[in-house]
Amino acid sequence: MSKPTPISGFPEWTPPQRMIEQYVLGRIRDTFELYGFAPLETRAVEPLDQLLRKGETSKEVYVLRRLQEDPGGPAGDDALGLHFDLTVPFARYVLENAGKLQFPFRRYQIQKVWRGERPQEGRYREFVQADIDIVDRDTLPAHYEAEMPLVIGDALRALPIPPVRIQVNNRKICEGFYRGVGLADPEAVLRAVDKLDKIGPEKVAALLAETAGASEAQAKACLALAEISAPDTSFADAVRALGVTDPLLDEGLDELVRVVETAAAHSPGLCVADLRIARGLDYYTGTVYETQLLGYERFGSVCSGGRYDNLASAGTTRFPGVGISIGVTRLLGLLFGADALSVSRSVPTCVLVALPTEEQRPACNRIADALRRRGIACEVSPSAAKFGKQIRYAERRGIPYVWFPGADGNPDEVKDIRSGEQAVAEPEHWAPPADDLRPVVS
Amino acid sequence: MSKPTPISGFPEWTPPQRMIEQYVLGRIRDTFELYGFAPLETRAVEPLDQLLRKGETSKEVYVLRRLQEDPGGPAGDDALGLHFDLTVPFARYVLENAGKLQFPFRRYQIQKVWRGERPQEGRYREFVQADIDIVDRDTLPAHYEAEMPLVIGDALRALPIPPVRIQVNNRKICEGFYRGVGLADPEAVLRAVDKLDKIGPEKVAALLAETAGASEAQAKACLALAEISAPDTSFADAVRALGVTDPLLDEGLDELVRVVETAAAHSPGLCVADLRIARGLDYYTGTVYETQLLGYERFGSVCSGGRYDNLASAGTTRFPGVGISIGVTRLLGLLFGADALSVSRSVPTCVLVALPTEEQRPACNRIADALRRRGIACEVSPSAAKFGKQIRYAERRGIPYVWFPGADGNPDEVKDIRSGEQAVAEPEHWAPPADDLRPVVS
Known part of the structure; x- marks a missing residue:
């Protein structure tokens, strides 16, 4: 065509x-x-x-x-x-x-x-x-x-x-x-x-x-x-x-x-x-x-x-x-x-749940589900590529946070990819600052 | 036509x-x-x-x-x-x-x-x-x-x-x-x-x-x-x-x-x-x-x-x-x-501001304005008819509250026209129960 x-x-x-x-x-x-x-x-x-x-x-x-x-x-x-x-x-x-x-x-x-x-x-x-x-x-x-x-x-x-x-x-x-x-x-x-x-x-x-x-x-x-x-x-x-x-x-x-x-x-x-x-x-x-x-x-x-x-x-x-x-x-x-209006990101997504291996997709889906139930928009990563590539997926869309599921008994962590700050987090309790929850129009 | x-x-x-x-x-x-x-x-x-x-x-x-x-x-x-x-x-x-x-x-x-x-x-x-x-x-x-x-x-x-x-x-x-x-x-x-x-x-x-x-x-x-x-x-x-x-x-x-x-x-x-x-x-x-x-x-x-x-x-x-x-x-x-869906009222309006006389419309507009600034949907009555007629205006639309501006130094009062309860209220402070704020779909 x-x-x-x-x-x-x-x-x-x-x-x-x-x-x-x-x-x-x-x-x-x-x-x-x-x-x-x-x-x-x-x-x-x-x-x-x-x-x-x-x-x-x-x-x-x-x-x-x-x-x-x-x-x-x-x-x-x-x-x-x-x-x-x-x-x-x-x-x-x-x-x-x-x-x-x-x-x-x-x-x-x-x-x-x-x-x-x-x-x-x-x-x-x-x-x-x-x-x-x-x-x-x-x-x-x-x-x-x-x-x-x-x-x-x-x-x-x-x-x-x-x-x-x-x-x-x-x-x-x-x-x-x-x-x-x-x-x-x-x-x-x-x-x-x-x-x-x-x-x-x-x-x-x-x-x-x-x-x-x-x-x-x-x-x-x-x-x-x-x-x-x-x-x-x-x-x-x-x-x-x-x-x-x-x-x-x-x-x-x-x-x-x-x-x-x-x-x-x-x-x-x-x-x-x-x-x-x-x-x-x-x-x-x-x-x-x-x-x-x-x-x-x-x-x-x-x-x-x-x-x-x-x-x-x-x-x-x-x-x-x-x-x-x-x-x-x-x-x-x-x-x-006149370029007089802008929005803080190009997708509604607030959190990208990173995918360590394709086998962990069901576990990552559960994390996403827990976040969504609390009103936090998220996606699970399209593929289990290297984390650097997964972070770039988020960056290109302006998604502010990437969630890393814990492995071997370690807790999950969430990273603000703008500041680089990373902290331990639970999907049932973590929440982003109010300004990051939804895209902001200005 | x-x-x-x-x-x-x-x-x-x-x-x-x-x-x-x-x-x-x-x-x-x-x-x-x-x-x-x-x-x-x-x-x-x-x-x-x-x-x-x-x-x-x-x-x-x-x-x-x-x-x-x-x-x-x-x-x-x-x-x-x-x-x-x-x-x-x-x-x-x-x-x-x-x-x-x-x-x-x-x-x-x-x-x-x-x-x-x-x-x-x-x-x-x-x-x-x-x-x-x-x-x-x-x-x-x-x-x-x-x-x-x-x-x-x-x-x-x-x-x-x-x-x-x-x-x-x-x-x-x-x-x-x-x-x-x-x-x-x-x-x-x-x-x-x-x-x-x-x-x-x-x-x-x-x-x-x-x-x-x-x-x-x-x-x-x-x-x-x-x-x-x-x-x-x-x-x-x-x-x-x-x-x-x-x-x-x-x-x-x-x-x-x-x-x-x-x-x-x-x-x-x-x-x-x-x-x-x-x-x-x-x-x-x-x-x-x-x-x-x-x-x-x-x-x-x-x-x-x-x-x-x-x-x-x-x-x-x-x-x-x-x-x-x-x-x-x-x-x-x-x-x-199948009549399987209904909404609690037929207009967004939560409060009808009653109008004692047409001359008081500017004062009633100010009351409505104060309520709206706090997210409460309201209308000022279409005319200074008898209060009974104004209440019927609200009733026919399912508007739950009628606001009566105070006269001669008396405070304003607000009436729940479903229960008949009436109480003193200030437009800068009064709020309806959360269920009444907006029409509820069920």
């Missing part, structure tokens, strides 16, 4: 990197559970019509077919595609199981998603997302929008990564403000303002005139709003100083003030109100979130989300929600690329 | 079931790591030509295409399918990364796989497998074949499930024996004998005559071999009593004796030599494993694998291996169906 090559956009971590990823996912999960989110996993596939409800993402969907299926035959239940996020499957799950769920329903979901996009730095075709959402029936109190940054702040602070800044805005502020200045199509305005970072204020002004029918004064006002940014509630005064009034604008300001205040009480410096944050997806209706990893801003947001009111409804029952999603693969890809 | 319906073959667990699944996966992973297996995760997709190397599985593969792709265009890197097991991707990974890996390479891999099979009880189109494999370069010592049942025995014994029995055989015994009785096509014999449970000995004898050219005496000998089963090494005497000799047969008997002896020393009663076990896949060349959940035998094997010598090779370098795979979704599906 010729040597296989990687497939662009489908990253595969090495085992040590996977150890780091598991550590990161474990910490994220712990934080989500500390906030009472229950775990959920949905199937990887959704009916194509569900995935295509948002036209803008249609080009990214991977469609499935069974190899032996008649390609010209009826689609049947095989009109399936891989999910491209965890929000659409969650909305579907809520509708499907509404009768069995308790509302408000707090769930987290950590899974791979797939998008057929052109791969580039920080963009993958297969990647892991870690989502939390809170969904209620009919109405959802705004205080949940203030809770999201607390969870994300705690989750990301628990990781060995650079600090983050969560940028928040509220769609009601934008829509109310645009309405207040007399612009009738807030979505067109949002789409133009969303390009601010890419094309600059002058081109956005031109776009606003062209696509949203904005006058020069209106465009100027929209750009002035987008330039407001503050780490505290002073952003509200800055908005009011622009002299625009609208009831929806007021509602949005109150909600965003609460988000910023709640975050400041919990984690000073975590949240910044940044009124240029728009989020591409149409379905957001309240607070929106983006998250920058400090020092890695050019790679874009590593954690985004927002409030949505119209994602799921059945008859006259609506299920409004708010959610946020950590782009775990993007985060790890950035940090692996 | 009309109510969505489940998709046959794509199971979705409820959040409490997912809590059980996470517990089960966590215990399996812990055991794998205690044996020094390093984690690996491969991408969900493989090139179609890799997946189709074994013709027999071709009908099960899900093929991917991007929705906007030209269906008549060149296949390019989009001739991709979802993996149907974790062995084929692992073999490909080893070839791709052989230069970076340390051999023997011990890895575990816990992931979803997909097969476009017709769904039926215990068979899914999407399911989780938990695999371990040990791969070496050029040669792989047979003692690793004896290690597999130890790992699986420990992993499954750590779970709240019925006991298991691992049935072992060795392909060399079958092939050597068939050759010894003068049958030239051992694969045809294996395929016929593999049907023993389904069609019975008479039809197998007819099939042996038809497809393997067996005489009546030869067929009788093959059936006699298949009937041998023993929980100890007496199986080897029973085989020898059949009077057939062949060097490969002797090699296989020695290896299987070692597997059975090693397992008996570690876990008496765990392993049974059962010489009718064949395993469908062509690539096995030594020990093969199947595993019955006692009381659920009719559902088939929940954990299978074997030794393979020819799955991966690059030029003149071969990578022989041995592996075994726990069918986690099948196992859980059986046990969920």
